[in-house]
Amino acid sequence: MSAYQNGNNPFGRFSGKRADDTVTFDASGRKIKKKPPFKVILAAVVVIVAFFLVSNCYYVLDEDNYAVVTTLGNPEAVSDAGLHFKIPFIQQVRKVSKVIKGMPIGYDAETGESIDEEAIMITKDFNFVNTDFYLEYMVSDPVKYLYASENPEGTLKMLAQSYIRDTVGIYNVDDVITTGKAAIQSEIKEKLTERMIREDIGLSVVNITIQDAFPPTTEVMNAFKNVENAKQGKETAINNANKDRNEKIPLAEAECDQIIKDAEAQKEARINEAQGQVARFEQMYAEYTKYPLITKQRMFYETMEEVLPYLKIIIVDDNGTQKFLPLDSFTTAGTSEAAGKASDAKASAAGSENAGSTAENDSQE
DSSP: OOTTTTTOOTTGGGSSOOGGGOOOBOTTSOBOOOOOOHHHHHHHHHHHHHHHHHHTSEEEEOTTEEEEEEETTEEEEEOOOEEEEOOTTTEEEEEEEOSOEEEEESBOTTTOOBOHHHHEEEOTTSOEEEEEEEEEEEESOHHHHHHTOSOHHHHHHHHHHHHHHHHHTTSOHHIIIIITHHHHHHHHHHHHHHHHHHHOSSEEEEEEEEEEEEOSSHHHHHHHHHHHHHHHHHHHHHHHHHHHHHHHHHHHHHHHHHHHHHHHHHHHHHHHHHHHHHHHHHHHHHHHHHOHHHHHHHHHHHHHHHHGGGOOEEEEOTTOOEEEESOOOTTOHHHHHHHHHHHHHHHHHHHHHHHHHHHHHHHHO
């Protein structure tokens, strides 16, 4: 062995290393590694165990999950989000999702292909129909979901298929394909919800919908599509007719009210006019009884004021020459019209004069 192997390093006192830190080599000149002391190994084991214990004494729960904490076989549900502590190796934690999940019935969700043993059903009128349903559910009790049933989703699907077939079997094929979908969905949901409450396996039904319903043959499917289109056209026509009616009836009622209001206004105007004429006549008659001659002359002058502007004055001299004031042509149409108005005015004036004389005679008597 070399002097270095024996630890006789002539520079050892000046090397800055302790005697225990001397590097040793084997016969081939390779370094010989020293094994770590037992205390170092023990410290490393303690650190690892402590880290493992600390990492297993808590868990973090978010809003989308439940936590089921099992303490010596006794489960307890935790729903509050945040940081929670547990006893390592004694308490076990399993997380259960709160979100709504979906389950296709009658078809494959990935490929969209129909599953005949789930989709084909018999209706009340002994027709075959291919129906696809989509079931939405969620976990209502995480403890019962984990421990009350071995396969809660399988139980839910089996019960859903049973009630779907039972409900579709009491409807005609026409209702299943066209107008009865809403009623079928509501009835299945009600029955399935009541059954899941009785089973009490921690699942609740959120909704169930008919994705598609059609006859298993192409010819029958086309016929039903034509029937459905005709029914939709019928509903559209009815809705349009109702819309037209709802628009025209208020318009007609408004016009009717306007006509009635105009008639009432015209009636009131005529009544007021007649009452005014009666009152005017009564006032005039009262004045006439007091002063017949003056009233008669005043009435004559008022009438002439209305008539004279429309009169044509014709002057005939001794030679038989006719002069018109104002000078108008015989061919104008206004001449005859003016003459007619003049004659009417003269007749009215004569009538007024006769009426006045009669009233005067009556008053004198």
